[in-house]
Amino acid sequence: MLKSRIKYNTASFVTSAPDISRLPADTGIEVAFAGRSNAGKSSALNTLTDQKLARTSKTPGRTQLINTFELDADKRLIDLPGYGFAKVPIEMKKKWQKSLGEYLQKRQSLKGIVVLMDIRHPLKDLDRDLIDWAVGSEIPVLALLTKADKLKQGARKAQVLQVRRELSSLDGDITVHAFSSLKGTGLLEVAKKLDEWFLGPIEAQAPESDEQPED
DSSP states (O other): OOOOSSOGGGOEEEEEESSGGGSSOSOSEEEEEEEBTTSOHHHHHHHHHTSOOSOOOSSTTOOOSEEEEEEETTEEEEEOOOBOOTTSOHHHHHHHHHHHHHHHHHOTTEEEEEEEEETTSOOOHHHHHHHHHHHHTTOOEEEEEEOGGGSOHHHHHHHHHHHHHHHHTTOSSEEEEEOOTTTOTTHHHHHHHHHHHHHOOOOOOOOOOOSOOOO
């Protein structure tokens, strides 16, 4: 059982929208999942929620709509269209990019972005563009290096450190973790970060004093 302040396994599908005009009301808090079409975005969502919430496909580029999943009345997970898959027709690419751009620029309830990248091929141009935009818009980023089970532990740690170094120059609110849907690597870190975005950080409580108040 995943230890988190929010029960992500209660997430339920709400709608698939071609653009932001068809999304639920722009209120509450949304956390968006974005990444290249082969980055394992749907698998990560399914692992987090412990259910087959998002459709996975052997053909990258199948997520063409903005998919909304509700946690409660004012908290949502958003599965954005995958980007960067070469075999998708150019007109379809333009359509996806437009809906992705509109969502990122205009959605007021967006409070954090999970950017998923294959740990073996991180920080491609479109990944960098998305992270740059988020930093410029003062939106926190969780960079997840997916398919971490494909690398041995030493290589995995080295890749995480390298990505952290490269992104540190942006001077933004960016967290980097390795992640594996297959092994569950990084799942707790994802849940903790999303908890923080949805509910705020856990405030440290001052220790109680044994002294009695004076009359």
